[in-house]
Amino acid sequence: MNTLNHTHEAAAKSWVASAQGHADFPIQNLPYAVFCRKSGHEAWRGGVAIGDEVLDLAALQAKGLLSGLAAQALHEASQSTLNAFMAMGHEAWHALRIALFDLLSSSASEATQNAVRNCLVPQTEVRYNLPTQIGNYTDFYTSIYHAENVGRIIRPDDPLTPNFQWLPIAYHGRASSVVISGTPFRRPMGQAMPPGTKAPVYGACARLDFELEMGFFVGPSNALGEPVALKDAPSHIFGMCLLNDWSARDHQFWEMNPLGPFLGKNFCTSISPWIVTMEALAPFRQPFERPADHPQPLAYLDEASNRAAGSLDIQLSVAIESVAHRTASKPASRISATSFKHQYWTTAQMLTQHTVGGCNLQSGDLIGTGTISGPTASEAGAIVELSQGGRVQVPLHETGEQRTFLLDGDAVIFQGWCEKTGFARIGFGSCSGTVLPAIS
Ligand code: CA
Numbered sequence: 254m255n256t257l258n259h260t261h262e263a264a265a266k267s268w269v270a271s272a273q274g275h276a277d278f279p280i281q282n283l284p285y286a287v288f289c290r291k292s293g294h295e296a297w298r299g300g301v302a303i304g305d306e307v308l309d310l311a312a313l314q315a316k317g318l319l320s321g322l323a324a325q326a327l328h329e330a331s332q333s334t335l336n337a338f339m340a341m342g343h344e345a346w347h348a349l350r351i352a353l354f355d356l357l358s359s360s361a362s363e364a365t366q367n368a369v370r371n372c373l374v375p376q377t378e379v380r381y382n383l384p385t386q387i388g389n390y391t392d393f394y395t396s397i398y399h400a401e402n403v404g405r406i407i408r409p410d411d412p413l414t415p416n417f418q419w420l421p422i423a424y425h426g427r428a429s430s431v432v433i434s435g436t437p438f439r440r441p442m443g444q445a446m447p448p449g450t451k452a453p454v455y456g457a458c459a460r461l462d463f464e465l466e467m468g469f470f471v472g473p474s475n476a477l478g479e480p481v482a483l484k485d486a487p488s489h490i491f492g493m494c495l496l497n498d499w500s501a502r503d504h505q506f507w508e509m510n511p512l513g514p515f516l517g518k519n520f521c522t523s524i525s526p527w528i529v530t531m532e533a534l535a536p537f538r539q540p541f542e543r544p545a546d547h548p549q550p551l552a553y554l555d556e557a558s559n560r561a562a563g564s565l566d567i568q569l570s571v572a573i574e575s576v577a578h579r580t581a582s583k584p585a586s587r588i589s590a591t592s593f594k595h596q597y598w599t600t601a602q603m604l605t606q607h608t609v610g611g612c613n614l615q616s617g618d619l620i621g622t623g624t625i626s627g628p629t630a631s632e633a634g635a636i637v638e639l640s641q642g643g644r645v646q647v648p649l650h651e652t653g654e655q656r657t658f659l660l661d662g663d664a665v666i667f668q669g670w671c672e673k674t675g676f677a678r679i680g681f682g683s684c685s686g687t688v689l690p691a692i693s
Contacts, residue, residue, distance in 0.1 A: 255343075255487075255531055255532040255534075255535040256535065258351075260280075260281060260283075260350060260351065260532075261281055261533075261535065261676065261677075263281075263675060263676050265280050265358065265677075266280065266358070266359040267279070267280040267303060267304070267357045267358060268357070268358070268359045268361060268366050269303045269306060269373070270304070271304030271305040271306065272303050272304030272357070273304070275304045275305070276670065276678060276680055277302070277670065277679065277680030277681065278302040278303060278527075278679075278680070278682075279304070279678070280303065280358065280677075281533065281677040281679055282302065282533050282677075282679035283301050283302070283303070283350060283354065283357075283530070283533060284301065284302050284492070284527040284528055284529045284530065284533065284681070285299060285300070285301055285330065285335060285338075285384065285527070285530070286299070286301075286307070286384055286526040286527050286528065287299055287300070287333065287334065287335065287381065287382045287383065287526075288300045288380065288381050288382070288526070289380065289382075290374060290379055290380075291380050292378070296333060297333040297334075298310060298311035298331050298332065299311070299331050299335055299338070300374070300379070301353060302376070302527055302682075303357055303373070305375060305376055305377075306373040306374065306375060306376060307373070307374045307376055307379055308353070308357070308372055308373060309372045309373070310327060310330050310331035311331040312371065312372040313327065313331070313356075313369065313372045314327050314328060314331040316368050316369075316371075316372065318356065318365070319352050322344065322345055322348040323348040323349050323351070323352035325341075326341055326345040326346065326348055326349035327349055329341060329345075330349060334383075334386045334617065335384050335470075335491075335528075335617065336385045336386055336616050337616070339385065339471065339472045339473075339491045339616045339617050340472065340473055340474065340616035340617075341472075341473075342472055342473045342488065343472070343488050343532075346472075346491065346530060346532065347532060350530065350533075356369050357369065381433050381526035382433060383431065383433050383524070384470070384494075384526070384528055385470060385617030385618075385619070386617060387428040387617060387618065388615045388617060388618055389425070389428055389614075389615065389619070390426040390427060390428040390431055390618070390619045390620075390621070391423050391424070391425055391426060391607060391618070391619075391620050391621065392423060392424060392426045392466075392518070392522075392621035392623060393421050393422065393423040393598070393603050393620065393621060393622055394417075394421075394423060394623040394624075395421050395422075395596045395598040395603065395622055395623045396595065396623055396624055396625055396626045396634065397413070397417065397418075398595065398628055398632070398633075399623065399626035399633070399634055399635065399638065400413055400414070400417050400597075401413055402626060402633060402635075403635070403637065403638065406637065406641075406642040407506065418547060419548060419550075419551065420554070420606055421554075421597075421598040421602055421603045421606045422623075423603070423606075423607070423623075424513045424518075426514075426518065426519070426522065426621070427518070427519040428619070430519055430520060430521055430522060431522045431523075431619060432521060432522070432523055432524075433523070433524065433526055434495075434525050434526055434683065434684045434685050434686065435685060435686070436521075436523065436686060437686065437687040437688070437689050438499065438520065438521035438686060438688070438689060439520070439689050439690070439691055440457050440458050440461055440661060440688055440689065440690060440691040441457075441458050441461075441501050441504065441520040442455070442456065442457055442691055442693060443455070443456075443501055443503075443504035443508075443516050443517070444504060444507060444508065445458075445460075445503035445504050445506075445507050446503075446507040447459075447503070456693070457690075457691035457693060458502075458503060458691070459503050459658070460502035460503040460637070460643065460658045461499070461502075461658050461659040461688060462499070462500045462501075462502050462635050462636050462637050462658060462659065463497050463498075463499060463500070463571070463635060463636060463665045464498035464500055464623075464624040464634060464635050465497070465571050465589065465591075465624060465625050465626075465634030465635065465667055466495075466496040466497065466498050466621045466622050466623060466625060466634070467493050467495065467567065467569075467593055467621075467622045467625065467669070468493065468494045468495070468496035468524050468619050468620065468621050468622070469490050469491075469492065469494075469600050469619075469620050469622070470490070470491045470492055470493075470617060470618070470619060470620075471489060471490070471491070471604075471614045471615065471616055471617065471618040471619075471620065472488065472489050472490060472491040473488070473489055474489075474613060474614055474615045474616050475489065475608055475613055475614055476613055477611060477612075477613040478613075479608075479611070479613075480609045480610070480611060481605055481608045481614075482553075482556075482605065483553065483554060483559055483601055483602065483605045484556050484557075484558060484559075486559075486600075486601035486602070486604040486605045487531065487600075487601050489614065490531055490600055491528065491530065491531065492528040492529050492530040492531055492533075492534075493528065493529055493531070493567075493681075494524045494525045494526075494527065494528050494529070494681060494684070495524065495525035495569075495667045495668075495681050495682075495683070495684035496522065496523070496524050496525075496619075496621050496622075497523040497524075497665060497667060497684055497686060498522055498621055499518075499520065499521045499522065499523065499686065500514075500517055500635070500637075501517045501518075501520065502517070502637050505517025505518065521686065522621075523684055523685070523686040524619070524684060525667070525669075525681050525682055525683060525684035526682065527681055527682045529679065529681055533679055534567075534671065534679075536671070536673055536676040537565055537566050537567065537671040537676075538562040538563075538564065538565055539562065539564045539565070539566055539594060540560060540561055540562065540563075540564060541559055541560055541561075541562075541563035541564045541599050542560075542564075550602065553605065553609065554598075554602050554605065554606065559601050559602065563599035563601055563602070564593075564594050564599055565593050565594060565599075565600075565671075566671065567593035567594070567669055567670070568591075568592055568669065568670050568671065569591055569592065569593060569625060569634075569667065569668070569669050570587055570589065570590040570667070570668045570669075571587065571588055571589040571590070571634070571665065571666070571667055572585035572586055572587045572588065572665070572666045572668075573585060573586050573649055573656065573659075573663055573665055573666075574586075574664040574666060575652060575654055575660065575662060575663050575664075576662035576663075577652040577654055578649075578651060578652055581652065583651040583652055584651055585651070585664070586648075586649035586651045586652065588636070588639060588647055588649070588656075589631060589632060589633055589634065589639060590631070590632065591625060591626065591627035591632035591633075591634065592625075592627060593622070593625055595625070595626070595627045595628060595632075596622060596623075596625065600620075600622065603620060603622065604620070607620070626638060636656065636657070636659065637658070640656070640657040640658070643658060644657075659688050660688070661688050661689065661690045662687070663687070663688050664685050664686065664687040664688075665686060666683055666684070666685040667683060667684040668680070668681070668682075669681035
């Protein structure tokens with residue numbers, strides 16, 4: 254587990270003016286992405302966000318300012334994917350964080366500032382790619398509030414499945430349809446069984462939904478047949494991003510019994526470009542606790558450091574921007590807000606559960622946490638919950654519109670950030686995607 258150090262101090266300042274008090278990317282954050290300039294035909298390479306700029310790691314590498322492990326880490330982080338950098342592990346990640354912090358700190362020498370200034374690219378001038386070659390994508394289901402809300406719609410008498418409180422449930426997802434934020438997607442076609450009908454129909458999804466999730470990326474791999482113990486799980490997690498597990502509810506609910514989600518989930522999954530490292534998130538860790546009358550985790554899913562600091566307080570919000578919003582230049586309408594701290598299982602427990610049978614995780618694999626819904630109705634992380642299965646209209650106050658499910662032209666925008674007294678606020682930026690009409 255990461256410990257706090259001088260890179261977390263609230264008083265730390267950067268010579269990059271826009272980083273001071275930046276809502277997402279002050280010097281205390283230093284998240285990674287893969288980017289290139291929008292213009293020209295540049296190669297993809299790693300970058301680090303600082304204020305409104307991207308620090309171009311390939312350009313920095315060419316300057317030869319670093320040495321030792323930090324230089325080796327910079328070499329891997331400047332590549333077109335971050336898989337090799339993630340495989341290096343905590344010691345290398347930490348070395349590069351310290352080195353980048355020193356280069357960007359207001360105490361850096363004039364010569365250093367001049368050299369590094371040449372490696373900055375305004376974020377408005379770049380586009381992003383997926384940060385890794387994602388070999389595998391797994392999606393968990395770890396919010397008890399989401400499980401109860403959705404369970405009530407499917408099984409009103411028995412909303413929570415018997416296994417939920419005993420293990421972090423997941424399914425193996427589809428890596429090929431994971432896209433970077435900003436990529437639009439077609440409303441999926443598929444088969445559904447409308448209520449009150451006797452035969453299924455084939456057509457465009459009528460119940461299109463989002464799922465507010467976080468994703469995390471696997472660092473060092475584990476060998477096939479060698480589980481990762483819970484105490485070691487944090488060292489296998491590089492960092493986190495925002496994730497939208499777009500869902501075709503009508504297709505999903507008809508097809509998923511008995512083998513789980515298939516076409517209802519595999520048409521698109523959006524992730525934010527910036528990965529916030531677990532070291533940057535260290536100040537926002539908090540105890541993992543279970544109510545006394547709930548089952549406590551079995552021994553292999555229970556461990557002192559997970560109990561002490563396994564949970565993370567990450568604030569999250571969901572907004573819809575419709576065609577009407579864009580036409581009238583209105584800001585997107587916020588429809589939900591919650592925190593990741595309410596999840597029933599921690600990221601470490603998810604990683605350990607994934608490997609306990611011997612499954613080998615690979616560096617750069619993406620793992621979704623499952624929909625994040627908080628304890629109150631306004632904290633729901635999917636529109637099927639907010640609209641109670643389509644029975645209640647969700648208001649979009651800025652335009653006077655309403656939604657039960659998503660319409661063509663709707664963009665769904667997630668934002669995530671961490672705030673705590675005594676520490677600088679850091680953020681994930683945003684994750685967005687726009688629904689295009691189906692091709693029938
Ligand atoms: Ca999901």
